[in-house]
Amino acid sequence: MNSKELLAILVSFDTTSRESNLQLIAFVREYLAQLNVSSELIFNEERSKANLFATIGPADVPGIVLSGHTDVVPVDGQAWSVPPFQLSERDGKLYGRGTTDMKGFIASVLAAVPGFLAQPLRLPIHIALSYDEEVGCLGVRDLIARLAERPCKPRLCIIGEPTQLQPVLGHKGKLAMRCDVHGAACHSAYAPQGVNAIEYAAELIGELGRIGRQLQAPELCDSRFDPPFSTVQTGVISGGKALNIVPAECRFDFEVRALPDTDPQAVAQQLQRYAQQEVLPRMRTVAAGSDIRFAELSAYPGLTTDAQSDAARLIADICGSDDFTTVAFGTEGGLFDSIGIATVVCGPGSMDQGHKPDEFIHATQLEACDAMLERLTTMFRM
Structure with missing residues (x-):
């Protein structure tokens, strides 16, 4: 044949x-x-x-x-x-x-x-x-x-x-990660008494965007590639049950497409540090059981x-x-x-x-x- x-x-x-x-x-x-x-x-x-x-x-x-x-x-x-x-x-x-x-x-x-x-x-x-x-x-x-x-x-x-x-x-290499944000639900009329998982997830996604912009610095670029820098993007997000309930759960998946000499794990670790040091303490002042968890979905060099x-x-x-x-x-x-x-x-x-x-x-x-x-x-x- x-x-x-x-x-x-x-x-x-x-x-x-x-x-x-x-x-x-x-x-x-x-x-x-x-x-x-x-x-x-x-x-x-x-x-x-x-x-x-x-x-x-x-x-x-x-x-x-x-x-x-x-x-x-x-x-x-x-x-x-x-x-x-x-x-x-x-x-x-x-x-x-x-x-x-x-x-x-x-x-x-x-x-x-x-x-x-x-x-x-x-x-x-x-x-x-x-x-x-x-x-x-x-x-x-x-x-x-x-x-x-x-x-x-x-x-x-x-x-x-x-x-x-x-x-x-x-x-480029790739790292795919999942982030689960666990907050606390309440009636939306009393929103400050809850921990809005979607809003905190959005804050983490915004930080990912800032990290992505840092990776575009000229000294980190490689002109052999298109685009010539490592990239970060959020591809999937889910959360919430109803508009009048402060959402207790939100999940999003993101990926790092890294130049061969860039460690994509370093990007994930930078976000994790931000989550642990900046975001989670504020969540736990409202609800002690709040949490942010990360899990690797896949990776290749x-x-x-x-x-x-x-x-x-x-x-x-x-x-x-x-x-x-x-x-x-x-x-x-x-x-x-x-x-x-x-x-x-x-x-x-x-x-x-x-x-x-x-x-x-x-x-x-x-x-x-x-x-x-x-x-x-x-x-x-x-």
Whole structure:
């Protein structure tokens, strides 16, 4: 099967992060098995999702990992003009959820397997498919832990997130946090006798905004990134029961998108200090049981690969370009890099189309990815 045919099959599986990816994994495992390629599955605790890892070529020398995530973002509330889980083609564009982010890359990798097998490889090519990337790079962590235990780790990892096949050596890290504000309810006619959790949460959110502005100081910027500074934003907030009740509870979720040399935990700690030293004492003068609690939702590190490194030179040869760049979105790249596997991001399609209704990838991008993997095959043959 060619990459377009494989993409049609991959898109047909609803692998929204809240759903299981096991049907897609079963298809890939059977596809590889028919080509006499064995694969290892690494399940989550509930065995409702799995990572897949397969090796083609010698296992006792360092090779290259081709990494992709199988989950996609929801289509809920989006106005699609085509069925989201059915591949549609129009004017040279292939439509469907995940076409660009990032089942297009996975389809190209699978289509390249017969070529990988056609002649003996002097270096191995590994296929790594993970789950729950879209909700914090969760699934790939167990897979990476297995790789860390191997006596011969891969030399390089290519993550096929959509970059229009331009090699990316850097991206920001992310920290997602939840803050629960517990106050004291009362009748709104006697509002000063209560502790309004929403108002105090708003004060904390305002402090987050001030911290975010501090991060824009010129000395903290890196012009390689867009935007060139670390960012903070509140994305979800909930609280209150009725307008005539002072709300006792409020919850909000916020995230830090940090430049690789900025510790996002420091941002969270700055807010926590403000909460403990400035806000909570005032709350407790009214109601001693008031509290502010923080919990980490997810986190992954940033990525910076040296443009002069052997890994960067190799990816330049594979991609046919040494025009390295950075991206604002995150990947599992920093996690691979943390165990000594140099990592770059390079895949077909553009994130401009990702996460949107009528997501698509240009057919020419899929063909270009096929050609890139053919170059990889030629370079790794004996």
